[in-house]
Amino acid sequence: xxxxxxxxxxxxxxxxxxxxxxxxxxxxxxxxxxxxxxxxxxxxxxxxxxxxxxxxxxxxxxxxxxxxxxxxxxxxxxxxxxxxxxxxxxxxxxxxxxxxxxxxxxxxxxxxxxxxxxxxxxxxxxxxxxxxxxxxxxxxxxxxxxxxxxxxxxxxxxxxxxxxxxxxxxxxxxxxx
Numbered sequence: 001x002x003x004x005x006x007x008x009x010x011x012x013x014x015x016x017x018x019x020x021x022x023x024x025x026x027x028x029x030x031x032x033x034x035x036x037x038x039x040x041x042x043x044x045x046x047x048x049x050x051x052x053x054x055x056x057x058x059x060x061x062x063x064x065x066x067x068x069x070x071x072x073x074x075x076x077x078x079x080x081x082x083x084x085x086x087x088x089x090x091x092x093x094x095x096x097x098x099x100x101x102x103x104x105x106x107x108x109x110x111x112x113x114x115x116x117x118x119x120x121x122x123x124x125x126x127x128x129x130x131x132x133x134x135x136x137x138x139x140x141x142x143x144x145x146x147x148x149x150x151x152x153x154x155x156x157x158x159x160x161x162x163x164x165x166x167x168x169x170x171x172x173x174x175x176x177x
Contacts, residue, residue, distance in 0.1 A: 035069070037160045038138040039131025045071045046135050047162060053142050056088060058118045064089040065099065066139045079105050080112065090123060091140035096132065097121035134159075 032051050039046035052067035070083045080103035088097045100115040116122075126133040134157040141154045150161045 035162050035164070036138060037162055038068075038157075039134040041131045043073055044131070045073065046131050047071070048135055048138055050142055050145070053139055058088065058121065061090075064091065064139050068135060081106050087135075087139075088121065089136055089139045091136075093123070093125060094128075094133070094136060095123040095125045096136050097123045128155075133157075 034050040035047045036050055037045065038048045047069040049067045049069075052065075054065050056063050056065045065086060065088050068085045068087055070085065072078070072081050072083075083101055083103045085101040086099040088099050090096070098114075098116065099121065101113070102110050103112040105111045124132075126136050137155050137157050138159055144154060145152055145159075152159055
């Protein structure tokens with residue numbers, strides 16, 4: 001290599017160490033996890049990580065996205081007992097679309113994974129009064145939450161901050177004696 005084209009000592013260090021640090025910073029979450037109970041139903045409960053709420057663009061339009069835990073409570077033949085999903089939310093149309101999902105069995109093992117291309121998203125307009133609508137409402141109204149709040153109400157939905165939904169999921173997985 002031509003000596004004049006080689007990076008100088010300072011530039012070389014910046015390239016050698018700066019680029020990996022930049023990549024790591026891009027992978028780091030924007031905020032720490034902050035889980036909220038957003039829906040309690042007869043067969044499942046939903047938790048959303050407020051720290052995961054971000055803006056996304058799909059087909060030239062802006063939406064929000066968030067990570068959700070669904071804890072299934074019903075004794076069904078479905079082997080999945082919980083799911084961790086990524087949803088996109090269209091706040092103007094009260095619609096959401098599943099982007100990706102991991103479903104977990106009773107021992108915490110992944111039993112099914114799915115991921116959808118943006119062009120294949122199926123948008124569902126949610127009905128007021130359902131736990132899915134409450135989750136959508138939480139994501140769309142997230143900016144109303146006061147710092148250090150442990151609960152709030154919006155559009156008739158009550159939301160409660162929880163310390164660790166994964167512990168709740170694990171407690172459901174543990175066989176009862």
